[in-house]
Amino acid sequence: MKELLSWDQTLFKDSELFELDHIPEHFLHRETQMRSLMYCIRPGLGGGRTLNSLCIGAPGTGKTTAVLKVFEDIEKHSTKLIPVIVNCQINPTRYTIFSQIFKKLIGYAPPPSGASFKKIFSEVAKYIVEHEKVLLVALDDMNYLFYENEVNEILYSLLRAHETHPGARMGVIAILSDTGVPHMLDPKVESVFLPEEIKFPVYSFDEIRDILSNRTKLGFYPNVLDDSVLETIANHTCALGDLRVGIDLLKRSALNAEKRASKNIGHEDVEAAYERSRLVHLSYMMRALKKEEKTLLALIADSPNSNSGELYEMFHKKTTLGYTRFYELLNKLSSFKLIDADFTGKGARGRSRIVTLKFEPGEVKNRLI
Ligand SMILES: Nc1ncnc2c1ncn2[C@@H]1O[C@H](COP(=O)(O)OP(=O)(O)OP(=O)(O)O)[C@@H](O)[C@H]1O
Numbered sequence: 433m434k435e436l437l438s439w440d441q442t443l444f445k446d447s448e449l450f451e452l453d454h455i456p457e458h459f460l461h462r463e464t465q466m467r468s469l470m471y472c473i474r475p476g477l478g479g480g481r482t483l484n485s486l487c488i489g490a491p492g493t494g495k496t497t498a499v500l501k502v503f504e505d506i507e508k509h510s511t512k513l514i515p516v517i518v519n520c521q522i523n524p525t526r527y528t529i530f531s532q533i534f535k536k537l538i539g540y541a542p543p544p545s546g547a548s549f550k551k552i553f554s555e556v557a558k559y560i561v562e563h564e565k566v567l568l569v570a571l572d573d574m575n576y577l578f579y580e581n582e583v584n585e586i587l588y589s590l591l592r593a594h595e596t597h598p599g600a601r602m603g604v605i606a607i608l609s610d611t612g613v614p615h616m617l618d619p620k621v622e623s624v625f626l627p628e629e630i631k632f633p634v635y636s637f638d639e640i641r642d643i644l645s646n647r648t649k650l651g652f653y654p655n656v657l658d659d660s661v662l663e664t665i666a667n668h669t670c671a672l673g674d675l676r677v678g679i680d681l682l683k684r685s686a687l688n689a690e691k692r693a694s695k696n697i698g699h700e701d702v703e704a705a706y707e708r709s710r711l712v713h714l715s716y717m718m719r720a721l722k723k724e725e726k727t728l729l730a731l732i733a734d735s736p737n738s739n740s741g742e743l744y745e746m747f748h749k750k751t752t753l754g755y756t757r758f759y760e761l762l763n764k765l766s767s768f769k770l771i772d773a774d775f776t777g778k779g780a781r782g783r784s785r786i787v788t789l790k791f792e793p794g795e796v797k798n799r800l801i
């Protein structure tokens with residue numbers, strides 16, 4: 433029987449590279465997006481207000497990473513421009529968002545209760561005026577601000593700060609997961625926001641292979657992963673369009689290979705890892721779903737292999753929403769690669785589709801709570 437690799441034998445040269453919050457040194461195939469971001473930010477380096485931007489694309493297409501890399505650069509080269517990135521899933525209100533900004537500027541968090549939003553906002557504005565700074569706020573996962581309708585208030589406060597506090601310069605980078613449904617802003621806000629739109633398309637197969645190959649070279653010892661196994665991993669990643677799946681697959685496949693005391697990763701290690709790694713995509717996709725989309729997904733999880741007509745009846749009973757909306761949501765879940773919805777050509781409406789879940793119903797339902 434083969435021994436487990438002993439503790440000092442490992443396939444990982446640098447395991448940190450396979451963590452999802454690692455900021456990659458080589459950020460491949462995103463030159464255009466980085467250039468657009470820099471174009472928007474440049475005025476801020478000299479003390480002017482930055483142009484606002486909107487980074488938009490499917491999950492795992494490098495939006496957060498692009499902004500973090502640009503922010504690293506700003507911190508190295510500018511003392512005028514202060515970049516702050518706030519995760520809106522964790523901080524979904526204007527109070528919590530401005531508390532984060534306050535903390536970054538002033539060095540400690542404002543009291544969790546007691547201070548009003550107005551007070552914190554005014555402290556932030558005063559600070560940047562007095563110190564002659566420019567504030568650049570990246571609202572990551574901004575989708576979450578639409579649920580409670582906080583988004584208009586937040587953008588409005590940031591973008592019209594100079595009216596209440598002359599000299600207060602604040603710019604915004606909005607980061608939005610593309611859900612196929614337009615996110616509408618109040619026209620009043622739209623007219624001051626006017627963002628440059630920066631699109632993050634889904635990576636092609638070749639790009640995915642390239643990025644994963646680069647990670648492999650830096651993170652594993654030589655000859656751990658041959659080209660044909662890398663192709664398999666890239667194929668699995670491409671099927672879900674989310675780079676996180678590929679990075680997680682590299683890590684889990686290597687751990688599987690270590691478990692069987694092998695010095696390189698085989699196809700069987702990848703296959704054994706895939707069921708777990710693809711759940712990474714499920715978790716990230718489900719984060720971005722709205723209430724009615726979750727309702728529909730729950731119905732699909734509870735009714736395996738239903739056709740779209742039956743599903744619509746159930747959906748309508750639960751939500752009173754009409755067929756057009758139902759159809760849009762069904763297409764959206766399909767474009768998210770959470771379900772397959774194939775036309776059968778049969779059915780009362782002549783366009784009935786069999787709807788199947790691409791994941792275990794239990795795994796989906798665990799994430800719906
Ligand atoms: N071009 C790239 N080169 C190297 N690594 C990349 C690249 N694009 C993305 N990654 C890696 O893929 C993972 C996901 O990227 P990121 O978090 O930036 O995606 P995102 O677009 O913000 O997704 P979401 O909408 O779900 O927040 C990260 O671990 C990141 O390091």
Ligand SMILES: [Mg+2]
Nearest residue numbers: 495496572573
């Ligand atoms: Mg992100």
